[in-house]
Amino acid sequence: MNPGLYVFDFRFTEYFQMTIKPLLEEGKDGELIDWLKDISLLRRGQKCTNPDCQGTKPMEWKRARIVDKFHWSCPLCKKKVSIRTDSPLAEFHCSFKIILETIVAWCDGISLEEYTKENKNVKGVIAKRIYSTCTAATDWYMQTHPELxxxxxxxxxxxxxxxxxxxxxxxxxxxxxxxxxxxxxxxxxxxxxxxxxxxxxxxxxxxxxxxxxxxxxxxxxxxxxxxxxxxxxxxxxxxxxxxxxxxxxxxxxxxxxxxxxxxxxxxxxxxxxxxxxxxxxxxxxxxxxxxxxxxxxxxxxxxxxxxxxxxxxxxxxx
Ligand SMILES: [Zn+2]
Structure with missing residues (x-):
């Protein structure tokens, strides 16, 4: 994408300021994750894949000493599953904060090269994956809305x-x-x-x-x-x-x-x-x-x- 093509700083939009920014502050992990569940970017429930447990008790939401701060845990066999399992964010191996910042950069029309050069926190391969997933979603949207x-x-x-x-x-x-x-x-x-x-x-x-x-x-x-x-x-x-x-x-x-x-x-x-x-x-x-x-x-x-x-x-x- 040419620099300056869609460039518009969405960090100054009301949606970002009111909804997203407060969730990116230190110590707001729980609220950020609740919001990701609300907008269906994380699953609200998970079933244990262990054949002995299937169809019985759903997995439980538990705090954990990991990057995501939580995981799913089976009350029967104690199996642990990432909260990203079967979610659109599963393949984005970085913090939720960085995922959101990268999506905002994509919205702003910042080129991938420019974004990864200025943001040392994000790996190029991950940022590229997030950018292409956004593009693929827009492609899918247009193909399923031919009336547009x-x-x-x-x-x-x-x-x-x-x-x-x-x-x-x-x-x-x-x-x-x-x-x-x-x-x-x-x-x-x-x-x-x-x-x-x-x-x-x-x-x-x-x-x-x-x-x-x-x-x-x-x-x-x-x-x-x-x-x-x-x-x-x-x-x-x-x-x-x-x-x-x-x-x-x-x-x-x-x-x-x-x-x-x-x-x-x-x-x-x-x-x-x-x-x-x-x-x-x-x-x-x-x-x-x-x-x-x-x-x-x-x-x-x-x-x-x-x-x-x-x-x-x-x-x-x-
Ligand atoms: Zn289980």
């Missing part, structure tokens, strides 16, 4: 463009970019809601492309299309209007590309992600695009990502 990628509608202006060709940025870019991305932005939301997908250059069928675009735009929208997409979209039925970026530019003063500058502002975050995915695998790139979509839906994402981490873990374990 249906954009526009009456009185909405929807932009349709491609990167790196197209009009998404006026900054000259590297011509070696191999990944082409189809991008749709609904400007009736603030920030604009995005739907973006990699286009395979080899099987580029323009009719199919037009159908894919239209499948993500609600009838009644005003569509602003890049010059290369305009010929495909201008005859599409059901839209209020289809305008080309060139037609918008014709209205600009000769000395200032106002339309292009406006478009550039709306597309800035999307362009940044489109650049970042150039050096990743296609699967990774698609996942980063869905993270972008999710972040545009949840611009203050801390409580949402905690919820989605728990929901995603439940979904993949069932």
């Amino acid at each position: 990628t249906l954009l526009g509608g009456e009185n909405s202006v929807v932009l349709v463009d491609t990167y790196p060709d197209g009009c998404m940025t006026t900054t000259p870019h590297n011509n070696n970019y191999t990944k082409r991305v189809l991008c749709v932005a609904d400007t009736s939301h603030m920030p604009a809601r995005i739907w973006a997908q990699l286009i395979d250059n080899k099987i580029l069928d323009y009719q199919k492309l037009a159908a894919v675009v239209v499948g993500h735009i609600r009838p009644g929208s005003t569509v602003v299309a890049s010059p290369s997409l305009y010929p495909l979209l201008h005859g599409v039925k059901g839209m209020a209007e289809v305008i080309s970026v060139e037609a918008l530019m014709a209205l600009d003063p000769v000395d200032y590309q106002r339309s292009l500058k406006n478009l550039e502002t709306i597309w800035r975050t999307t362009v940044s992600v489109c650049q970042d995915i150039q050096n990743t695998s296609n699967a990774e790139g698609e996942q980063m695009l869905r993270e972008l979509e999710w972040r545009q839906v949840f611009p203050t994402p801390l409580s949402q990502i905690l919820h989605d981490l728990a929901a995603h873990a439940t979904a993949i374990s069932s």
Whole structure:
């Protein structure tokens, strides 16, 4: 992720200040853990796996001289189990405090490199695992909420463009970019809601492309299309209007590309992600695009990502 892309300091949000910060203070371990149970990041109960005990008494919550300060203990066979067992936090081998700080850094859009360089308390491999788990949760969320990628509608202006060709940025870019991305932005939301997908250059069928675009735009929208997409979209039925970026530019003063500058502002975050995915695998790139979509839906994402981490873990374990 480019530095400065999503950067917003969530340590100053009310949610962090009121809910999380007090729990990270010394001696608040018990309350922090209770809260993690409340938001389903830790389990509320555990059954002993010993065949002799199964189905009888549930395990008991006990204080212990370990990093997590507690464990589950079987009242019958005395077997001990980590309080992280079967929880979304099981694979994050560091304190709960560091896990939360790392999730906040991910929300803030701090790059993994920058975060691990400044935080010597967290191992790079663990921070990376936490970051990728957050991204995977956003990916899952977007895939299970397809309605969020249906954009526009009456009185909405929807932009349709491609990167790196197209009009998404006026900054000259590297011509070696191999990944082409189809991008749709609904400007009736603030920030604009995005739907973006990699286009395979080899099987580029323009009719199919037009159908894919239209499948993500609600009838009644005003569509602003890049010059290369305009010929495909201008005859599409059901839209209020289809305008080309060139037609918008014709209205600009000769000395200032106002339309292009406006478009550039709306597309800035999307362009940044489109650049970042150039050096990743296609699967990774698609996942980063869905993270972008999710972040545009949840611009203050801390409580949402905690919820989605728990929901995603439940979904993949069932
Ligand atoms: Zn037991």
